[in-house]
Amino acid sequence: MQNSEALALAAALLAAAGDLTQRINDGVVARGFEARPAWGFAFTRLAPDGATVTELAGHLGVTKQAASQLVDEIVRKGYAERRPHPVDARARLVVLTERGWACTRAAEEAAAEAVRSWTDVLGESDVRALCDRLGRIAPHGPIRPTW
Amino acid sequence: MQNSEALALAAALLAAAGDLTQRINDGVVARGFEARPAWGFAFTRLAPDGATVTELAGHLGVTKQAASQLVDEIVRKGYAERRPHPVDARARLVVLTERGWACTRAAEEAAAEAVRSWTDVLGESDVRALCDRLGRIAPHGPIRPTW
DNA sequence: ATAGATGGTCAAGCAACTTGACTATATGCC
DNA sequence: GGCATATAGTCAAGTTGCTTGACCATCTAT
Numbered sequence: 001m002q003n004s005e006a007l008a009l010a011a012a013l014l015a016a017a018g019d020l021t022q023r024i025n026d027g028v029v030a031r032g033f034e035a036r037p038a039w040g041f042a043f044t045r046l047a048p049d050g051a052t053v054t055e056l057a058g059h060l061g062v063t064k065q066a067a068s069q070l071v072d073e074i075v076r077k078g079y080a081e082r083r084p085h086p087v088d089a090r091a092r093l094v095v096l097t098e099r100g101w102a103c104t105r106a107a108e109e110a111a112a113e114a115v116r117s118w119t120d121v122l123g124e125s126d127v128r129a130l131c132d133r134l135g136r137i138a139p140h141g142p143i144r145p146t147w
Numbered sequence: 148m149q150n151s152e153a154l155a156l157a158a159a160l161l162a163a164a165g166d167l168t169q170r171i172n173d174g175v176v177a178r179g180f181e182a183r184p185a186w187g188f189a190f191t192r193l194a195p196d197g198a199t200v201t202e203l204a205g206h207l208g209v210t211k212q213a214a215s216q217l218v219d220e221i222v223r224k225g226y227a228e229r230r231p232h233p234v235d236a237r238a239r240l241v242v243l244t245e246r247g248w249a250c251t252r253a254a255e256e257a258a259a260e261a262v263r264s265w266t267d268v269l270g271e272s273d274v275r276a277l278c279d280r281l282g283r284i285a286p287h288g289p290i291r292p293t294w
Numbered sequence: 295a296t297a298g299a300t301g302g303t304c305a306a307g308c309a310a311c312t313t314g315a316c317t318a319t320a321t322g323c324c
Numbered sequence: 325g326g327c328a329t330a331t332a333g334t335c336a337a338g339t340t341g342c343t344t345g346a347c348c349a350t351c352t353a354t
Contacts, residue, residue: 001266001274002259003259006255006261007191007255007258007259009281010167010168010187011187012285013160014167014168015285015286021157038310053332054333062311062312065333065334065335066310066311069310085332088320089319089332090318090319091319091333107154108150108151112150112152114153114157115153115156118284122280122283122284124148129280130277130280131152134156134159134163135159136269137265138159138166139163185341199302200301209341210343212304213343215302216342217341232301235300235350236350236351237300237301238350239302295354297353298353298354299350299352300349300350300352301348302347302348303347303349304348305345305346306343307342308341309342311339311340311341312337312339313336314336314337314338315335317332317334318331318332318333318334319332319333320330320331321328322328322329323326323327324326
């Protein structure tokens with residue numbers, strides 16, 4: 001593969017990622033929620049059993065101050081709440097509210113809708129193959145902002 | 148495909164895109180250039196024959212003021228220069244300098260290096276397939292920031 | 295010739311991050 | 325138990341990369 005092709009691949013990947021982000025966000029807004037794309041990653045981390053601000057910061061790859069500000073915002077808007085941590089009095093467990101869960105489901109629906117438009121172009125099996133391969137090359141560390 | 152799978156696909160796509168961006172940027176820096184990821188998209192647009200600030204703004208999906216600031220920066224750092232536009236005295240044509248071309252080549256090398264690590268995992272043919280499919284679903288409009 | 299559109303810049307404002315400083319609680323060691 | 329150090333979280337201030345608004349110079353159409 002030539003170098004210029006690799007850069008074209010990178011451009012295509014970023015374009016697809018940006019487009020998908022936009023579509024999911026639009027879909028979430030259309031369902032009556034307000035959300036910034038970064039929230040999706042936060043919600044994903046909070047979803048199972050909640051998380052502390054520091055854990056969230058690690059997951060998002062930002063400082064704990066930035067994570068704390070993000071939590072302030074989603075709490076203020078009713079998507080999550082801070083609870084005392086069961087075993088560590090310093091920490092506070094941030095958990096999704098029912099509204100937070102509803103927003104998460106809306107994001108899943110919006111994502112499914114966007115992916116469906118890919119299925120129309122590529123076919124079901126190719127999308128599955130794409131999914132599988134992306135899963136194998138995607139890193140597992142903290143999320144990094146794409147640009 | 149279930150909704151939650153679609154969201155996982157989105158996450159994988161964004162993670163891969165973020166990781167690739169980071170690697171390319173690191174590679175460019177390691178080759179002695181300083182560059183922000185957004186520059187890559189700007190350089191791509193400037194490369195063939197130069198572009199005006201307004202064209203660049205359209206390509207990047209930002210205001211012309213933002214594009215102008217970006218041009219200020221890459222000019223100040225020696226990657227491009229502003230020339231009088233050949234047919235429109237209002238406009239100024241922004242073109243890459245030799246250093247700008249060298250940086251572009253460095254980005255291509257870094258991208259190729261990053262993609263090579265994918266080849267190790269997926270194999271050459273799967274990477275080609277990935278490339279092909281991404282090319283078909285990537286939109287052709289202005290680049291959108293991924294988050 | 296003139297009215298409106300377009301290319302570009304200057305200035306101010308804003309949002310999302312950062313670094314630095316601090317308090318409260320936990321942990322390890324004697 | 326008592327103390328040194330590490331960790332969770334917050335407050336405050338600074339930085340950055342964008343935005344909106346205002347403006348001038350030049351082009352284009354009538």
